[in-house]
Amino acid sequence: MSMSRRTLTAAVFALVLPLSACGSGGDGGGSADASGKVEGDITFQTWNLRANFKPYFEGLIAGFEKKHPGTHVKWIDQPAEGYPDKLSADAAGGTLPDVVNVSPDLVAPLAEAGLALDLDKVAPQYKSDYLPGAWASHQIPGKRGTYAFPWYLNTGPLFYNKALFRKAGLDPDRPPKTYDELFADALRMAKESGGSVATLANVPTIEDFGRYGVPLMNQQGTAFSFNDAKGVELLTKYKELYDAKALDPQALTATPESSGKKFLTGAVAMNPGSALDLGNFKKNAPSLYRNIGITDQITSTGHVNMYVMGVMVNSRTKHTAAAVAFAHFVTDAQNQMSFAKKVAIFPSTAHSLADPYFSKEDGTDETRVRVAAAKSLKNAVNYTPVLFSDQMKTALRNEVAKALQGKESPKAALDNAVSTANRLLKQG
Amino acid sequence: MTTPTTPARVRRQLPTSPWLFAAPGLLVTGAFVLYPFVSTLINSFTDRRTLLPGRFVGLANFRELLHDDMFWTGLRNSTLYIVGVVPALVVLPLLLALLVQKNIPGITFFRAAFYTPVVASIVVVGLIWVWLLDERGLINSLLESVGIGRVGFLSDQWLLLLSAMTVTVWKGLGYYMIIYLAALANVPRELHEAAAVDGAGPVRRFLSVTVPAVRSTMVLVAALSSVAAFKVFSEVYLMAGPSGGPAGEDTTLVMLVQRTGTGLTGRVGYASALSVVVFAVTVVLMLLVLRADRREEP
Numbered sequence: 138m139s140m141s142r143r144t145l146t147a148a149v150f151a152l153v154l155p156l157s158a159c160g161s162g163g164d165g166g167g168s169a170d171a172s173g174k175v176e177g178d179i180t181f182q183t184w185n186l187r188a189n190f191k192p193y194f195e196g197l198i199a200g201f202e203k204k205h206p207g208t209h210v211k212w213i214d215q216p217a218e219g220y221p222d223k224l225s226a227d228a229a230g231g232t233l234p235d236v237v238n239v240s241p242d243l244v245a246p247l248a249e250a251g252l253a254l255d256l257d258k259v260a261p262q263y264k265s266d267y268l269p270g271a272w273a274s275h276q277i278p279g280k281r282g283t284y285a286f287p288w289y290l291n292t293g294p295l296f297y298n299k300a301l302f303r304k305a306g307l308d309p310d311r312p313p314k315t316y317d318e319l320f321a322d323a324l325r326m327a328k329e330s331g332g333s334v335a336t337l338a339n340v341p342t343i344e345d346f347g348r349y350g351v352p353l354m355n356q357q358g359t360a361f362s363f364n365d366a367k368g369v370e371l372l373t374k375y376k377e378l379y380d381a382k383a384l385d386p387q388a389l390t391a392t393p394e395s396s397g398k399k400f401l402t403g404a405v406a407m408n409p410g411s412a413l414d415l416g417n418f419k420k421n422a423p424s425l426y427r428n429i430g431i432t433d434q435i436t437s438t439g440h441v442n443m444y445v446m447g448v449m450v451n452s453r454t455k456h457t458a459a460a461v462a463f464a465h466f467v468t469d470a471q472n473q474m475s476f477a478k479k480v481a482i483f484p485s486t487a488h489s490l491a492d493p494y495f496s497k498e499d500g501t502d503e504t505r506v507r508v509a510a511a512k513s514l515k516n517a518v519n520y521t522p523v524l525f526s527d528q529m530k531t532a533l534r535n536e537v538a539k540a541l542q543g544k545e546s547p548k549a550a551l552d553n554a555v556s557t558a559n560r561l562l563k564q565g
Numbered sequence: 566m567t568t569p570t571t572p573a574r575v576r577r578q579l580p581t582s583p584w585l586f587a588a589p590g591l592l593v594t595g596a597f598v599l600y601p602f603v604s605t606l607i608n609s610f611t612d613r614r615t616l617l618p619g620r621f622v623g624l625a626n627f628r629e630l631l632h633d634d635m636f637w638t639g640l641r642n643s644t645l646y647i648v649g650v651v652p653a654l655v656v657l658p659l660l661l662a663l664l665v666q667k668n669i670p671g672i673t674f675f676r677a678a679f680y681t682p683v684v685a686s687i688v689v690v691g692l693i694w695v696w697l698l699d700e701r702g703l704i705n706s707l708l709e710s711v712g713i714g715r716v717g718f719l720s721d722q723w724l725l726l727l728s729a730m731t732v733t734v735w736k737g738l739g740y741y742m743i744i745y746l747a748a749l750a751n752v753p754r755e756l757h758e759a760a761a762v763d764g765a766g767p768v769r770r771f772l773s774v775t776v777p778a779v780r781s782t783m784v785l786v787a788a789l790s791s792v793a794a795f796k797v798f799s800e801v802y803l804m805a806g807p808s809g810g811p812a813g814e815d816t817t818l819v820m821l822v823q824r825t826g827t828g829l830t831g832r833v834g835y836a837s838a839l840s841v842v843v844f845a846v847t848v849v850l851m852l853l854v855l856r857a858d859r860r861e862e863p
Contacts, residue, residue, distance in 0.1 A: 225615045225829045246829035250616035386720045387700055389811035404701055526830035531808055538812035564612070564832070 171259040176207035177456030179463060180234035184446075187214035193479055201466050208459050221527065228252055235454040236464045239285055239447050241523040245277050247449065248284040254450040255282035260461050266470065271485035274445040274519055278358025285447030286468040287485035289476065292443045292510050292517050293411035295435065296418075300428040301406040305329040312407075312432040316349060319407075319435050320374050323383035326406055332382035338396030338405040340388050340537045341375055343530065347520030350437040354522050361522075361529075361558045364551035372540050372547035379541040389538040401425060409434065411481055411510075415502055431506060433513065443517035445485070481507055483514050490514065524562060532557040608837035615831040626838035636839065639818040642726060642801075643843075646794045646817065647850075649730040650737075654790040655783055657734065658741035663775070665742070666749050676746075680739035687736065691803030694732050695719065698804075719804060722814040729800040729815070736800075737793075741786050748782035749775070784858040791850050796843065798823065818843050 186194065198210045213234060215223050221243055227233045233252060247253045256263070263286070264272055271287035299309035305326040313319040323336035343363070347353050351368040354361055378384040385391065385405055400408035401422045418426040434441040448467050454460040466472065473484035474492065481503070483490060495511035498504045533554040540550035584591075609626055613619025630636040665676045682690060697703050698718035705715045718728045752775060760770045776783075798819040801809070809816030809824070816824070818839060826836025 221828050225827065225831065228616055228829065243829060246616055252616070385700075386717055389720060390725075390806040390808060392806060395806075402701065527828045528825070528830060528832070531813070531824060534808050535813040538808075542811060544812070561830075 171458050171461040173458040175205040175459045175462045177459045178209045178211065179236060179454065179456050179460050180211045180213055181236040181463065182213045182215060182234040182238060184215060184220050184238045185217035190479060193476060197467065197472060201463055204466070205459065205462065208463070210463060233451045233453070235451050235456065235460040236467070237449045237451065238288070239449045241274050241445055241447065241519065242521055242525060244275050244284045244447060244449055245523045246526070248277055248280065248282070252452055253284040254452045254457070254461070255284060256286065256450070257281070257283045259457070260465065263465050266487060267485050268487055271445060275447050277523055278354070285449040286464050288446040288448050288468045289473060289482035290443055290445055290485050290514055290517070291411060291482050292434070292441050292514055293409055294431045294433060294506055294509060295407055296400065296410050296414065297407045297430040297432060298400070298403060298425060298428055299430045301326065301334055301403065302430070305334070309430060312430055313435065314433070316374070316435055316437055320378065323378050324381050327381045327383035334404065334406055335385040336383050336406045337378065338385040338388055338399045338408060339391050339393070340384070340534065340541065341371060343522070343525055343533060344442045344520040346371060347518070348434065348436045348438060348442055353520065358524065360562070361555045364548070364555040368551050369547045372537065372551060376541050376543070376547060384541070389541065415506065429502070431502065433509065438518070440516050440518040441513045442520050443514060445519050481510070483511055525558070526561060528561055529558040605837045605840050608834050609841045611834045613834040615827075615829055615833055619834050622834070626835050629835065630838055630842070635813060635816060635821055638814060639816050639821040642815060643795050643797065643818045645726065646730060646797050647791050649727070650733050650794040651787055651791045653734045654737050654741055655787050658738050658786070659745050659779065659783070661738060661742045662745035662749055663771070666746060679742055682736045683739040687799040688803065690732060690736055691800060694728065695804055698728055720811065722811055725805050725810050725815050726801070729797070729804050732800045732804070733794065733797060737790065741790070744782060744786060745779060748779040752778040781858065784854060788851055788854040791854065792847050795847055795850060
């Protein structure tokens, strides 16, 4: 008997049907009620933290398991590179961990897809534990709810190379404080070095437009608006810098890592960073470290840019109570404070920033950066709109590059970027 | 006299057993080739996102890509890649193979050396070339020391593409050299000797004996390298950065597929339509090359 057509068809269906179950969709179960008993096995995913903070997280997990017998937390850490892709693969494949380290722009699509638990519904009692701004950072325009516990906040100063400032005839003890001073100093640096030393290594990003005072979105959060006169003004200034080689020629293709390397090798005079970078300078570029200058982020709004990290609970977790309890445990005041003492980050919990640890200097650069950053955090803003996707970032970057190369006017470039971003926003 | 017959039990099993043997292969092919292919084809007619199921939108994605500047940029760059890379990868490895074909002392070292880039990771290769071609890299320092000045290998749209092509050719030389070495080993020595007796010099012998003898291999190399060139991703991604060079001008089609279809907000439907176009162009390329080969058949 040869294999019949029916048998073959059945075999193909048997092969294809299980596969078709892959991908998004399908209710993985799990209760949206966090009031049950805290028990069960959950998974917790962090974003590139194992290498430096393994003992901290092991202690944290052990502490939670001791507090809630009957729970077991499996810790997964993912590398920084490609983290959003890893999340999207897990989310689409139905293997998203129960508790996930996210940033607000990553939460937005997960919440849209119904994968992030609304904490305003299941855990409103914890809201008052956090700074109001931090709690609001994981809310999505046009959608009710808060979709992650705020975790650590970070901001950073602007580093500059005093030796290069001195060489260009600029006062190394008076770094630029305003955008006008920055642009003037940058043009002078390029002129004095014959174009071999640029002051900046990155094209303006959405955060830069925000810091310059450009309104990024309309009030309702339904359309982008960074193509206004102020936005055009910023891009026009950057074009002047690019033409004068005050902006590194490779800025059009730079990544934060590559511009950091440029600063390390003395090819650029200023670069944003965090207190973490000081250790890197000390180890990898001692001569730069001896000449390092630290100044505040330049802003026209009076508010520096702040990065917010959050901890999200997967809405399809089978152990909602345990997952919510653990996410809160990771981000509570005590554990955030303990984490902040291990690394230069800042807690998002109410009153924590009042701790003397964030206000007393001991004369070292590290504490200077920490104290200054903690002070600026009190009114810092996360300028990246949560709905500004990677595709939108690429569109803005490409249009900015066209303007800097003179292929388009700054106005036309920003109009195009806004039009593309709005189209992508509408497509959902 | 009795005719030997197959026992009934064996006869029943015979037609099924080939399928059983083929099953593991079929399963793997079905899961990792057939299913993704069919799925991509279906997705190309939907507006599916990474996390949101799509609706059927007919040919909307294909219509949209006709009006997408980045699609045309990608198509241009992928096509330019074929034009720039394929002739070099057909000719240079053949010359290299002729050089290392000779059995002289130490030739194995050179064969191994030329093959090394093939086994090296493309990421490592890409990073090395980025360091070499950087504004402050070795090559620019040399150019500056001889008074030429720094060249924007990684900041100029066309030089960046050319640099990526150079890396592709450099990395592919050894691979195709091995294929040619196998073909050259089958060229009868008598033909060369006869041509030499007739007074043909090395160039004449190369054109009249070697090239016709390895013509099929050249077609194979052209087919393989043109498909690989059209689908280039790593070299350009590593050298031009994730944005695809200044203003995305060095983006290739596969880079565009990756950029459009991945991430939490990826437009899977649109990226699938782009993939279908890449597939269609690749098939056409293969058919063209094979047809050219058939036409030249004596």
